[in-house]
Amino acid sequence: xxxxxxxxxxxxxxxxxxxxxxxxxxxxxxxxxxxxxxxxxxxxxxxxxxxxxxxxxxxxxxxxxxxxxxxxxxxxxxxxxxxxxxxxxxxxxxxxxxxxxxxxxxxxxxxxxxxxxxxxxxxxxxxxxxxxxxxxxxxxxxxxxxxxxxxxxxxxxxxxxxxxxxxxxxxxxxxxxxxxxxxxxxxxxxxxxxxxxxxxxxxxxxxxxxxxxxxxxxxxxxxxxxxxxxxxxxxxxxxxxxxx
Amino acid sequence: xxxxxxxxxxxxxxxxxxxxxxxxxxxxxxxxxxxxxxxxxxxxxxxxxxxxxxxxxxxxxxxxxxxxxxxxxxxxxxxxxxxxxxxxxxxxxxxxxxxxxxxxxxxxxxxxxxxxxxxxxxxxxxxxxxxxxxxxxxxxxxxxxxxxxxxxxxxxxxxxxxxxxxxxxxxxxxxxxxxxxxxxxxxxxxxxxxxxxxxxxxxxxxxxxxxxxxxxxxxxxxxxxxxxxxxxxxxxxxxxxxxxxxxxxxxxxxxxxxxxxxxxxxxxxxxxxxxxxxxxxxxxxxxxxxxxxxxxxxxxxxxxxxxxxxxxxxxxxxxxxxxxxxxxxxxxxxxxxxxxxxxxxxxxxxxxxxxxxxxxxxxxxxxxxxxxxxxxxxxxxxxxxxxxxxxxxxxxxxxxxxxxxxxxxxxxxxxxxxxxxxxxxxxxxxxxxxxxxxxxxxxxxxxxxxxxxxxxxxxxxxxxxxxxxxxxxxxxxxxxxxxxxxxxxxxxxxxxxxxxxxxxxxxxxxxxxxxxxxxxxxxxxxxxxxxxxxxxxxxxxxxxxxxxxxx
Amino acid sequence: xxxxxxxxxxxxxxxxxxxxxxxxxxxxxxxxxxxxxxxxxxxxxxxxxxxxxxxxxx
Numbered sequence: 001x002x003x004x005x006x007x008x009x010x011x012x013x014x015x016x017x018x019x020x021x022x023x024x025x026x027x028x029x030x031x032x033x034x035x036x037x038x039x040x041x042x043x044x045x046x047x048x049x050x051x052x053x054x055x056x057x058x059x060x061x062x063x064x065x066x067x068x069x070x071x072x073x074x075x076x077x078x079x080x081x082x083x084x085x086x087x088x089x090x091x092x093x094x095x096x097x098x099x100x101x102x103x104x105x106x107x108x109x110x111x112x113x114x115x116x117x118x119x120x121x122x123x124x125x126x127x128x129x130x131x132x133x134x135x136x137x138x139x140x141x142x143x144x145x146x147x148x149x150x151x152x153x154x155x156x157x158x159x160x161x162x163x164x165x166x167x168x169x170x171x172x173x174x175x176x177x178x179x180x181x182x183x184x185x186x187x188x189x190x191x192x193x194x195x196x197x198x199x200x201x202x203x204x205x206x207x208x209x210x211x212x213x214x215x216x217x218x219x220x221x222x223x224x225x226x227x228x229x230x231x232x233x234x235x236x237x238x239x240x241x242x243x244x
Numbered sequence: 245x246x247x248x249x250x251x252x253x254x255x256x257x258x259x260x261x262x263x264x265x266x267x268x269x270x271x272x273x274x275x276x277x278x279x280x281x282x283x284x285x286x287x288x289x290x291x292x293x294x295x296x297x298x299x300x301x302x303x304x305x306x307x308x309x310x311x312x313x314x315x316x317x318x319x320x321x322x323x324x325x326x327x328x329x330x331x332x333x334x335x336x337x338x339x340x341x342x343x344x345x346x347x348x349x350x351x352x353x354x355x356x357x358x359x360x361x362x363x364x365x366x367x368x369x370x371x372x373x374x375x376x377x378x379x380x381x382x383x384x385x386x387x388x389x390x391x392x393x394x395x396x397x398x399x400x401x402x403x404x405x406x407x408x409x410x411x412x413x414x415x416x417x418x419x420x421x422x423x424x425x426x427x428x429x430x431x432x433x434x435x436x437x438x439x440x441x442x443x444x445x446x447x448x449x450x451x452x453x454x455x456x457x458x459x460x461x462x463x464x465x466x467x468x469x470x471x472x473x474x475x476x477x478x479x480x481x482x483x484x485x486x487x488x489x490x491x492x493x494x495x496x497x498x499x500x501x502x503x504x505x506x507x508x509x510x511x512x513x514x515x516x517x518x519x520x521x522x523x524x525x526x527x528x529x530x531x532x533x534x535x536x537x538x539x540x541x542x543x544x545x546x547x548x549x550x551x552x553x554x555x556x557x558x559x560x561x562x563x564x565x566x567x568x569x570x571x572x573x574x575x576x577x578x579x580x581x582x583x584x585x586x587x588x589x590x591x592x593x594x595x596x597x598x599x600x601x602x603x604x605x606x607x608x609x610x611x612x613x614x615x616x617x618x619x620x621x622x623x624x625x626x627x628x629x630x631x632x633x634x635x636x637x638x639x640x641x642x643x644x645x646x647x648x649x650x651x652x653x654x655x656x657x658x659x660x661x662x663x664x665x666x667x668x669x670x671x672x673x674x675x676x677x678x679x680x681x682x683x684x685x686x687x688x689x690x691x692x693x694x695x696x697x698x699x700x701x702x703x704x705x706x707x708x709x710x711x712x713x714x715x716x717x718x719x720x721x722x723x724x725x726x727x728x729x730x731x732x733x734x735x736x737x738x739x740x741x742x743x744x745x746x747x748x749x750x751x752x753x754x755x756x757x758x759x760x761x762x763x764x765x766x767x768x769x770x771x772x773x774x775x776x777x778x779x780x781x782x783x784x785x786x787x788x789x790x791x792x793x794x795x
Numbered sequence: 796x797x798x799x800x801x802x803x804x805x806x807x808x809x810x811x812x813x814x815x816x817x818x819x820x821x822x823x824x825x826x827x828x829x830x831x832x833x834x835x836x837x838x839x840x841x842x843x844x845x846x847x848x849x850x851x852x853x
Binding site for chain 2 (some may be wrong): 011012013015016018020022023024025026027029030032033034035060062063064065066068069071073075076077079080082087088089090091092093094095096097098099100101102103104105106107108121129130132133136137138139140141142143152153156157159160161163164165166179192
Binding site for chain 2 (some may be wrong): 850
């Protein structure tokens, strides 16, 4: 009786192992090489990281599910490049944990959105999309203006990003909350810190139009205004080698 | 139901619930200021809601030994009720979203009900809530009957079923609160993911323990599919959800992978969630319920084995067809495309196997809406896998990607295949489980079938048109070589199709609600089956004669 | 610990070993499914589920 049980059980375990063997090949062949892909990704020495405010905006972008309707990945197709701009390069999402390439364009691709519209346009558009784009079917995100931005956990957010490989310095992590405040309040004394720690071209403005309040709108607009602006790699790379 | 548990199982259940309540309390108290506190409170409330009734029966006498002479079907029954409940909820949300795409102001205006937050509520509710509960409930049913053995204990099936539903609850409430990883179809945050790993391990061990006790020497092929579903989903879930939480008291985590690595990992997961959650598991369902309902053995058992390994083997390669023309290395794209095409062979072998099984039982398909659900499911399975392989071709994908064609394709699979086979399997099991002669109203089953079929067809045709028009408008040039349409032109052009889609969805939802009503009426009012009836083999003389002739 | 593996090497290994793996496993599976002595087992298995004796064997 005991022996019989042993044999039967072995069959189920054998099946388990066979399933694992069969199923793991595909993942192994396709995913393993991606861990050495750094060697093939275009070099971009000028690549900068997201500021704490932009990272907070990125978190809001994810929280509101914007990726469900907007892609951030321009494909190597002629019409896409002509409609949106240079096709997206792998390096451009190097610091995107997770990536937000998206899979559906109910709205247009926004990979190169940064700098295309004014802050005011974005704020009005997010409050009521149909005020600026009459036939838009995008929902309104009015609560972003009412909600104060949470900044007490920003150091933790940056530390977690550092843990997964984004080169934030200890200084940046320590001052994350101050820098978020400073970036959206150009008159405050915290602006110097932002300038010192981040890129010279960092946008420092009252993104939501209100200087003394730090809202979720500030963060989201700051993020939208940096899309496609983290590196110049796409401007240096000539378009049109093998577009279909 | 609680009194059916042995005294030690009741004590075990209470211990688990108390530990959960304490963990919930800890998160609720220590995580103040973070959304995780709300989930801590939710876990605590749920655990206590179950702990009190268990406590009330803690010192009840042991259940009689007679129970060991029957299969343990209580978890399957509750699982099937939950399947219907999730169907009603998630399909309602889906149709609401469909109407929002027609008229974006049809929302409450609060953050929780915005499109972006409700969209994962719909997808998770359907895939995991509806599909997952259907798989768990039927797998308990199928594994006992194919192994001819009772489940090894009475506590772990409850842990699996209710634990899984807690995961679903954390997921959908999380999205509405703004807790999400944003990885499509893997949105729940790190603590929900960890909880699912625990539940899933118990599920797999339960399956192995049942198999180890089995009386049939051969493991019936339906179990292979269920096992592949459990195992591979565990693999995918763990790898894709690797992340670093901001802190142990924060709901937010940051994905371990970034950019192109993350994209491939995500779609390796995403496509295989389709393969092993929405295909393998439901094929297991089909390989059990379709032969039983038709009263005929599966057409070719060997073909089912070969297609099993084909599917297990090849699906894992194809995820990269979601990333054609992107920054992913070209050879990975090509590999994904090639395997997507080869995959059509085992997929069609499975669909053909199902339809050929019905050869000789077509009179039953005509008369029996339950069997017709399964037949239509096999047809849609064949159609969808063909469409999928077609859309994986680079040049086709250039047109279809990012458009509503993809959404139409997914729904051909989800409505036509997954939901149809599930409803078929549920309508077959419910009378057997509740010991009824048949479903209370065969009219309602028939109505559900036609609503589901017409809803699916309207939905899918609307989005085929929408997607192809979108794709063409984006790439049309004028004679001077300029793009002919703005993006907004394509948005405006979608309106009639979005209305048609929302109507198709409404029909499908109505059908599911008719199913819910029928479930209630059956449990409550249907005539009980006589002992002889419940044990009667579901064969009829006609097909028996055919089988004998074939042998 | 620095593994000095170039991307090309990994890609090459994945393609060759992966292909071999695929072929060998496919051959094993086809043999398993078509092995003549298993025919009876398969036929019995597919017929056995139709026997709706709705209680466990022990």
